[in-house]
Amino acid sequence: MKIRSRLFHSLIGAGLIAGLALSPALADQLRLRAEAVIDGDTVRLGHLIEGLEKGADIAVFRAPAPGARGTIRADRVISAAREMGIDGIDADGLKVISITRPGRTISRNDLQALIGRAFAERGAKGDLDVILDDHHAARTVDIARTDALKVTNLARDTASGRFEVKVALAGATTGETWTLTGSIVETRDVVVPVSDLERGDALQAKDLTIIKRPANTVGTDVVTAMNDLIGMIPRRVLKSGEPVRQTDIAKPILVEKNQLVSVVYASKGLSLTMRGRAQANGAMGETIRIQNPQSKRFVEGMVTGPAQITIFAAPAPAATLADATTPPRR
CATH class of the missing domain: 3.90.1210.10 (Antifreeze-like/N-acetylneuraminic acid synthase C-terminal domain)
Structure with missing residues (x-):
């Protein structure tokens, strides 16, 4: 990407370089840098010229987008510096200067998680699956922008699940918001x-x-x-x-029809075990009939384990005050 000079002519017009008047002695050790790392929107002379002190903060080119790289021709840098009154720069054989602007990537997952939290905070119920529309890609901002993300505005059609939100960094200006669209699905x-x-x-x-x-x-x-x-x-x-x-x-069958099983009679303080024959298949917790092989009588019990039936005795009715009262003599 070629970086074009758009700022420094306006800076000259505004008189921002008045009185710069660098002496030749200041330029004795000036040399072009082969590479420069930028952390803002503009490329300044100090980024491009090694040894420059006075005038280093003058902006001369627009920086690449965050996370991108670009180049500037060496002769354009020397020409821009000369118009600022800076001469005697050693190009050291360089043809171009490589410009890198590190970026902080905000992924689609980051954005979707942010939107989900925002809707949950505003009363959305259940598990929410946020799906951004396909044309929304990850965002890259300047590496120096460590601000947290925030949702500044959101709207949702509950019938269709479609939403539109505005997202920005916490310290962003009004013009730095992003409008995102997508759908929310309750899962x-x-x-x-x-x-x-x-x-x-x-x-x-x-x-x-x-x-x-x-x-x-x-x-x-x-x-x-x-x-x-x-x-x-x-x-x-x-x-x-x-x-x-x-x-x-x-449920797994623990008792099969016609199988001989252990029948446990359980009552308070008493437990008796005998043999019986199951009259039906039974799973854990199911009630089936069992026949006593000797008496041929049938009883019902609950399946409580493999080949095991338990008969739980009904609890005795609680005594009442009337039961304890002595009837009057006649």
Whole structure:
């Protein structure tokens, strides 16, 4: 990028170099720099000429954009200095001077995070996924601008999710704001398989991962918590990356129909164990019927483990004051 002189003629017109009158002695050690690093909007003589003291702050060229590089022809620098009354500069064989202006990059992710926080602070609910429109690229500002980013204005169409915001650095002037557009999507966590999973095998934590999906695409029957899937049995093949619905899974069968099981009778301070035959399949927490092989009688109990049924005795009714009152004599 070639850097053009736009400022120094106006500086001459304004009389900013009046009385400069450098003596030849001051120019004895002046030499062009091969490279210069700029931290502002203008290139000054002191950036380009080594050994220059008086007049070093005079702006003569516009600097490259932050994060960019450019060049200035050596003869143009010498000519600009001569018009300022500075002579005797050693070009040292240089044809061009390389100009670098370091920049601070503000990424799309930085901008999206800032916008998400701004909407959350203003009452937006749920997990918000901010998506800038594709034409908005990362921004680069001068390396010296360490100010925090701020949102100065924001507007959102809640029906479509579209937004328009104005963003600036905290110390920026009115003309330094950026207008950004995009959309905000409310998202929910959804548990999905990391690979295709066959039916019949109990799900493990390593088989699953959590992703975000637009909330309006997540049905009420979709499983959203990892713990609700671990240990469950797929009823069908589960596809990688696809949400799992309640109807796709079942609790593991711990008791099978006609299986001989341990039947535990649990009452306060008492526990009896006997054998029984299950009359149906049962998963953890389900209630099924069991037959006593000797008496042939049927009872109901809860599946509490592999091949184990527990019958919980109903608690005795609490005594009342009426129960303790002695009836009157006749």
